[in-house]
Amino acid sequence: MRKLEPNDPCWCGSGKKYKKCHWLHDCELDKYRREGFKILPSAILYSAEEIEKIRKAGALNHAILDMVQNEITEGVTTEHLDNLVREFTYDHGGIPACLNYEGFPKSCCISINEVVCHGIPSPNTVVKNGDIVNVDCTTILDGYYGDSSRMYCIGEVSPAAQKLVDVAKECLEIGLRQVKPYGRLNDIGDAIEPFAKENGFSIVRDLCGHGIGRTFHDEPEVVHYAQTRQRGVLMVPGMVFTIEPMVNEGTWKCKFLRDGWTVITGDKKLSAQWEHTLVVTETGYEILT
Ligand code: MF3
Ligand code: CO
Ligand code: CO
Numbered sequence: 001m002r003k004l005e006p007n008d009p010c011w012c013g014s015g016k017k018y019k020k021c022h023w024l025h026d027c028e029l030d031k032y033r034r035e036g037f038k039i040l041p042s043a044i045l046y047s048a049e050e051i052e053k054i055r056k057a058g059a060l061n062h063a064i065l066d067m068v069q070n071e072i073t074e075g076v077t078t079e080h081l082d083n084l085v086r087e088f089t090y091d092h093g094g095i096p097a098c099l100n101y102e103g104f105p106k107s108c109c110i111s112i113n114e115v116v117c118h119g120i121p122s123p124n125t126v127v128k129n130g131d132i133v134n135v136d137c138t139t140i141l142d143g144y145y146g147d148s149s150r151m152y153c154i155g156e157v158s159p160a161a162q163k164l165v166d167v168a169k170e171c172l173e174i175g176l177r178q179v180k181p182y183g184r185l186n187d188i189g190d191a192i193e194p195f196a197k198e199n200g201f202s203i204v205r206d207l208c209g210h211g212i213g214r215t216f217h218d219e220p221e222v223v224h225y226a227q228t229r230q231r232g233v234l235m236v237p238g239m240v241f242t243i244e245p246m247v248n249e250g251t252w253k254c255k256f257l258r259d260g261w262t263v264i265t266g267d268k269k270l271s272a273q274w275e276h277t278l279v280v281t282e283t284g285y286e287i288l289t
Contacts, residue, residue: 012047029236032182037234040220045238046213050144051279051288054213054240058146058277058288060094061139065150068137072152074129078110081135082121089139097138097145097216104261109136109149116204116246116254116263116271129155132165134273138216145212147242148289149275160249161270167199168247168272175224175243179278179285185220185233192245193226204246204271206254207263212277213240225252235280240288244275 004011006019014021022042033039046054067088072081086107089096096107104120111119111134112127119125119134127133136149151165171192178187193203209222220233224245253266265271277289 011042025237028182029234032234036231037184038232039234040236040239044211044219045236046240046279047238050213051238051240053142053144054146054277054279055288057094057139057141057144058148060089060092060141061137061146061148061277061289063092064088064137064139065135065148068135069150069152072127072133072135072154074127074155076127077123078112078119078121078125078127079106079123081110081127082106082108085135085137089137093141095140097140097147098136101216108138110134111136111263111271111273113270114265114268116248116265117207117273118261118263120259120261127154130157130161132157132161132270132272136273136275144214145216145277146289147212147216147244147275147277149244149273151272151274163199164201164247164249164270164272167196167201168245169274171196171203171224171245171247172243172274172276175245176276176278176285176287179235179243179280181235181237181280181282181284183235184231185222185235186227186230188243189223190226190228192224196245196247202248202250202252204248204252204254207246209242209244209275211239211241237280237282239280240277242275242277244273246271246273 010018010021099107106121131154133152138147175188203225211218250267250269278285
C-alpha cells in the first residue's frame with residue numbers, strides 16, 4: 001500500500017484528511033516503534049462510538065454480577081445461577097457470550113475454591129458455606145462485548161481464603177493502575193506478580209487477559225506475571241482489553257480437566273480471580289465493566 005499523504009483521507013474511515021485525523025497519532029507510534037516497542041495493528045483500536053457500545057455491554061455485564069450477588073447463597077446450584085444469568089441477560093437485550101463459545105455449554109463460568117477458571121455450571125455443584133466462588137460473565141450487547149468477573153464469599157470463609165480473595169482484588173487494582181497511553185503493557189504483570197509473591201501467593205501463567213470489543217478474545221495478550229526484560233507491546237489510546245489475574249495459594253501450575261474446560265490448581269489449593277474490561281484513554285484508562 002502507498003504511504004498516506006497528509007491530504008489523503010484518513011485510514012480510519014472518519015472522512016477527515018489524514019493530517020487532521022490520525023497523522024499525529026501515527027507519527028507518535030513511529031517514535032515508539034524506533035525505541036523498540038511492539039506496535040499492534042491499528043485495526044484493534046476502538047473509536048469513541050464503539051467504546052460507547054462496549055461501555056453499554058459492560059454496564060449490563062456489571063448489572064448481571066450485581067444480580068448474582070443477590071442470588072448466590074449456600075445451597076444454590078451453579079446451574080441455577082447460570083439460568084439466572086442467561087434469563088437476566090436476554091431480558092435486558094443481551095446475549096451471554098460464553099453460551100456455545102467454542103462449545104462451552106453454559107452462559108457463564110463458575111469456579112469454586114481450587115477451580116482456577118472456566119468452571120462449568122452444573123446441577124450437581126452446590127455452593128457451600130465457606131466457599132470462595134468466581135462468577136465470570138461476558139455479555140454481548142448490540143454486537144459488542146464486555147467481560148468481567150468477581151469473587152463471592154459464601155457464609156463464613158476462612159481467614160486464609162479471605163486473604164487470597166482480597167489480594168487477588170488488589171492484584172487487579174495494581175494492574176489497572178499501570179495502564180496509561182504509551183506505557184508498556186508488560187508493566188501490568190511486572191507490578192502484579194511481585195505483590196502476589198510478597199503475600200505468599202503465585203500468579204497463573206497458562207491463562208491471560210485479552211483484547212476484547214468486536215470479538216471475545218483478540219490481541220493484545222495481557223500476561224499477569226513479570227517479564228521485565230521485554231520492552232513488549234505499547235499501550236495506545238483506544239485499545240480495549242481485560243486484566244484478570246488468577247492468584248493461587250500454592251503453585252501457579254494448573255491442571256486442565258478432561259471435560260475440555262475446567263482448570264484447577266496443580267496442588268488443589270485455592271485460587272481467586274477478579275476481572276475488568278478497560279479502555280486506554282488519552283490520559284489513563286476507563287473501566288468499562
Ligand atoms: N470470560 C472468560 C475470560 O475471561 C472466558 C470464558 S470462555 C468460556 O476470558 F467459554 F469458558 F466461557
Ligand atoms: Co471473563
Ligand atoms: Co476475559
